[in-house]
Amino acid sequence: MPGTDLSIQIGALTLANPLIAASGCFGYGVEYAEAVDLSTLGGVAVKGLFLKEREGHPPERIVETPSGMLNAIGLQGIGVHRFVREKLPELRRLRATVIVNICGSTLDEYVELARILSDAEGVAALELNISCPNIKEGGITFGCSLHGTFDVVSAVKKVTPLPVIPKLTPNVTDVASLARASEDAGADAVSLVNTFLAMAIDVETRRPILSNIVGGLSGPAIRPIAVRMVYECRRAVKIPVVGMGGIASARDALEFIIAGASAVQVGTANFVDPFIWGKLLDGVTDYMRRHGVERVADLVGTIDTTAREKQWISS
Amino acid sequence: MIRNTRLSSDYNVIALEAPDIAAATQPGQFVMVKSGRSGDPLLRRPFSVFEVLRSNTRVDGLTLLSKRIGVTTSMLFDAVEGDTISCLGPLGRPFELVDPPAEAWMVAGGVGLAPFATLGEALLARGTQTTLFYGARSGAELFYLDWFRSRGIRLVLSTEDGSVGDRARITIPLERQLRELGSGPSRASGRPEPVEGRIPDPGSRPESEVMVYACGPEPMLEAVARVAAKFKRPSQVSVERTMGCGMGGCYSCVIPVRDAAGSERTRPTTHHYVRSCIGGPVFRGDEIAWD
Numbered sequence: 193m194p195g196t197d198l199s200i201q202i203g204a205l206t207l208a209n210p211l212i213a214a215s216g217c218f219g220y221g222v223e224y225a226e227a228v229d230l231s232t233l234g235g236v237a238v239k240g241l242f243l244k245e246r247e248g249h250p251p252e253r254i255v256e257t258p259s260g261m262l263n264a265i266g267l268q269g270i271g272v273h274r275f276v277r278e279k280l281p282e283l284r285r286l287r288a289t290v291i292v293n294i295c296g297s298t299l300d301e302y303v304e305l306a307r308i309l310s311d312a313e314g315v316a317a318l319e320l321n322i323s324c325p326n327i328k329e330g331g332i333t334f335g336c337s338l339h340g341t342f343d344v345v346s347a348v349k350k351v352t353p354l355p356v357i358p359k360l361t362p363n364v365t366d367v368a369s370l371a372r373a374s375e376d377a378g379a380d381a382v383s384l385v386n387t388f389l390a391m392a393i394d395v396e397t398r399r400p401i402l403s404n405i406v407g408g409l410s411g412p413a414i415r416p417i418a419v420r421m422v423y424e425c426r427r428a429v430k431i432p433v434v435g436m437g438g439i440a441s442a443r444d445a446l447e448f449i450i451a452g453a454s455a456v457q458v459g460t461a462n463f464v465d466p467f468i469w470g471k472l473l474d475g476v477t478d479y480m481r482r483h484g485v486e487r488v489a490d491l492v493g494t495i496d497t498t499a500r501e502k503q504w505i506s507s
Numbered sequence: 508m509i510r511n512t513r514l515s516s517d518y519n520v521i522a523l524e525a526p527d528i529a530a531a532t533q534p535g536q537f538v539m540v541k542s543g544r545s546g547d548p549l550l551r552r553p554f555s556v557f558e559v560l561r562s563n564t565r566v567d568g569l570t571l572l573s574k575r576i577g578v579t580t581s582m583l584f585d586a587v588e589g590d591t592i593s594c595l596g597p598l599g600r601p602f603e604l605v606d607p608p609a610e611a612w613m614v615a616g617g618v619g620l621a622p623f624a625t626l627g628e629a630l631l632a633r634g635t636q637t638t639l640f641y642g643a644r645s646g647a648e649l650f651y652l653d654w655f656r657s658r659g660i661r662l663v664l665s666t667e668d669g670s671v672g673d674r675a676r677i678t679i680p681l682e683r684q685l686r687e688l689g690s691g692p693s694r695a696s697g698r699p700e701p702v703e704g705r706i707p708d709p710g711s712r713p714e715s716e717v718m719v720y721a722c723g724p725e726p727m728l729e730a731v732a733r734v735a736a737k738f739k740r741p742s743q744v745s746v747e748r749t750m751g752c753g754m755g756g757c758y759s760c761v762i763p764v765r766d767a768a769g770s771e772r773t774r775p776t777t778h779h780y781v782r783s784c785i786g787g788p789v790f791r792g793d794e795i796a797w798d
Contacts, residue, residue: 216757223755223785239758248780254751254759259546261751265758268780412546440546463550463752464541466595 196480197487198473200234200455202432203355203380205317207234207289210455210488211445211472214436215240215293215319215359216265217410217459220279222286227466231287232473234455238279240293240321243301245271255392255401260411260438261460262390264404267295267324272305276312284314293359295321295331299347302331310352318354320344323361323386324408335361338373345377355380357434360425362414363389367421368428375429382425383434383457385418411460412438419451426452426493440464442475449476452493508590509568511583514650517575518618519584521592522560522568528596529569532556534604534626535745535789538596539753540571542582551595552579553750553784555621555722559628572650574618598753599788602626602720602743607634609716614640614681614731616723620650622745626720627660638663642677642723646670678730681719682737688717691739718743721792732792742792748783755785762787763796 198209213221215237221230230236248268255262270278272294283290292309296302302320309315322335322344334340335358345358358374360367362385371382387408392401400406418437425433435453439445440461448456461468476488485491510522528538539551557572575584586592602622605611611630613623623639630637638661643649645668656662663680664672673680719742721731728744735742751757761780778796781787 219754219756219758227754247776248758248761250763251759251761252749253761254749254757256548256550259549261550263751263757263759268758268761411549460549463757466752466754466756 196477196485197489198234198477199487200432200489202317202357202434202455205289205355205380207455208232209234209473210449210453210476211235211469212237212291212434212455212457213462214457214459215291215321216263217462220270220275220283221288221290222279222282224462224466225282225286228469229286230283233288233469235289235291235316236283237291237293237319237457238275238283239269240267240295240324241269241272241275241305242267242295242297243272243304245269245274250403252402253404255407257390257392257409257411258413260409260413261463262392262402262407262409263387264402264407266404272308276308280312280314289316290314291317291319291357293319293321295324296344297331299334299344302344303347303351306348306352306354306356310354315354317380318348318352318356319383320348320356320358321386323359323363332361335359335370336364338369341370341373342377345374345379349378357381357383359386360384361386362417362421362437368424371425371429371433375431379431381432381434381454382429383436384425385414385421385437388414388417410438412440412444414438415444415447419447422448422453423451423495439472440468442472442479445472445476446479446491449488449491450493450495452495454489454492508586508588508592510588511586513584515647517584518648518650519573519575520557521571521573521583521586523571523592523594524568525594526566526568528594529556529559530566532559532569532597532625533601534629535602535622536597536599537753537788538569538571538594539598539750540579540583541593541595542579542586548578550751551593551753552577553598553747553753553788555745555788556597556625557621558624572618572621595753599784600786602745602789604629604633605635605716605718607636609718610636610638612638612640612681612684612717612719614677614719614721614723614727616642616677616721616727617644617648619721619723619727619745622722623720624651624654627655627658631658631660637661640665640677640681642666642672642675642727644668676727676730677723678727678734681731682734685717685734685738685740688715688738691717691741719792721745728792729795729797732795732797735792743789744792744795745788746783746790746795747788750784753784755782758782760784762790764790764794765796
């Protein structure tokens with residue numbers, strides 16, 4: 193039996209398999225090195241980095257909701273310089289495919305971040321965070337408009353040879369138009385969805401539970417909406433779509449791939465089960481064997497929307 | 508799950524067959540527990556390892572002390588023998604132990620008793636004199652007293668209703684005994700001490716080292732840290748913050764920690780947030796920015 197080919201192409205970048213640890217849900221990757229061999233992942237999207245160190249929001253920062261969680265961490269982080277100095281060598285040693293998620297308050301900051309990371313050794317791709325719902329000054333101002341998305345992607349593309357993947361917000365009327373703007377600006381892929389803007393209130397105290405009042409909803413609760421958005425984007429653009437939103441099993445990952453995702457990211461489920469990666473990969477491989485699919489790339493976007501033949505059902 | 512022992516209408520002790528986790532656990536470490544397989548609750552919850560179970564020389568498992576408050580603790584309260592409870596660990600930075608002649612004073616509030624069974628055993632194994640200050644709402648909520656007493660741990664008790672021990676929060680007897688002990692030797696107290704020829708106060712033991720350990724509600728931890736500092740005694744506190752993953756991935760369980768003196772910061776504040784799952788749950792009482 194021929195082996196299954198799990199590799200995926202994102203621009204010039206080849207991923208060993210379509211499973212990527214989602215930014216903001218995997219620290220800087222090194223935190224999980226004891227639980228999972230990082231080199232076995234398709235990619236590791238590290239926590240969003242600004243130029244400078246950031247303190248983040250005061251607690252409470254998360255609250256659990258049915259089949260999901262809301263977070264407003266506020267992009268606490270060590271900044272790009274400390275990342276390059278302190279984390280990247282370790283990630284190189286662990287042979288991780290590192291996707292660095294970058295956030296800026298201005299166009300210049302994105303460009304500066306892209307320059308620094310292009311010069312650093314061991315960065316495989318840049319994910320542009322233009323969709324964090326939890327900070328006022330961040331890239332969401334770019335990510336909510338077609339012009340903003342176009343401008344930031346094209347500015348970054350000009351200064352880096354690395355694949356550029358803008359991460360899109362679902363908190364818009366038409367996410368597919370943002371994907372098109374990204375493609376027009378030269379993006380190598382798009383990733384979606386970031387979290388859905390949401391809130392939770394303690395009715396006894398009548399206070400919001402999160403210190404930031406609102407936060408981003410993730411987890412299985414958002415999966416069907418995310419699948420729909422990935423499907424819409426796949427139809428709108430030719431560049432690869434990286435799908436995410438509540439993936440907690442191989443079946444969920446396959447749902448995104450069939451809807452049109454070339455690769456998938458897993459976030460919240462990793463919190464519950466840091467050993468999930470092997471199970472996901474086994475499940476996808478098993479599915480490919482059962483369905484006679486040799487290359488996972490051949491599964492991408494294979495959703496069948498043709499009308500079904502009517503069948504008589506005896507009552 | 509090999510045993511569910513109900514201690515009251517809210518408290519129970521769950522025994523889990525988890526020899527590998529139990530054998531690797533150091534006092535103060537925790538496990539992340541997932542009860543049930545559904546998406547509600549979705550996330551794991553942190554629990555201190557209460558006891559490490561041994562038969563002869565073998566480690567068989569561990570227990571968790573739980574108080575029924577939310578969904579996960581209710582499921583743990585209702586769990587029956589044979590249930591599978593997913594348990595991730597051991598996680599976190601453990602307590603630092605002290606050796607004789609230093610003494611250990613452990614301060615527990617309610618379900619904050621949990622880390623002190625393993626800590627007490629580890630301290631006694633080193634020959635360290637150990638005291639447990641233990642406060643609860645009432646005498647009916649003071650558990651495992653014989654367990655600690657029979658191992659040679661001195662008990663100081665208090666209850667909010669006065670049914671057992673002082674009618675006070677546990678920090679009141681703690682402060683009284685710290686005062687009786689006098690100030691610690693390592694740092695100068697109010698007035699300068701002559702290097703030689705110093706006459707100690709009768710009855711006080713100013714040369715003895717005492718390490719104060721605390722676990723319980725955060726206001727209690729703050730009070731313990733402050734009263735320990737007042738008498739120049741070092742303290743270690745085990746905090747509990749809303750936790751998402753327990754492994755440093757989500758940055759939700761942060762606690763403000765004072766910046767080191769002279770550290771260069773680009774932020775306006777004098778503290779920084781540290782993930783209590785991997786930077787803690789045990790912190791020095793004086794490193795947390797309580798206000």
